[in-house]
Amino acid sequence: MDRLNELASSKAAVIFTKSSDCMSHSIKTLFYDLGASPAVYEIDRDPRGRELEMALQRLGCKPTVPAIFIGGQFVGCAKDVLAAHLTGSLKDMLLAAKAIWF
Known part of the structure; x- marks a missing residue:
């Protein structure tokens, strides 16, 4: 879980x-x-990918990918991100985390 948190905080937006x-x-x-x-971290190409997958499962990711973090915070899986995009809140999250600028 420590490695997951470290990678999730490595950039403003992170996708597993x-x-x-x-x-x-x-x-x-x-x-x-x-x-x-x-x-972007492709867990199937990471030697320790199974550890990451288990940590994502503990967060409640089912399926485990894609798993999205913005500003170091777990946003959710694909359906959560798509729902946020439809409401406009995804763009707001990316702006707040300085992942995009306008």
């Missing part, structure tokens, strides 16, 4: 993904389209 996961790709694209440049 798996390289072959289509929802992970969609969330990364959404962030790029909003002007963010998130840190």
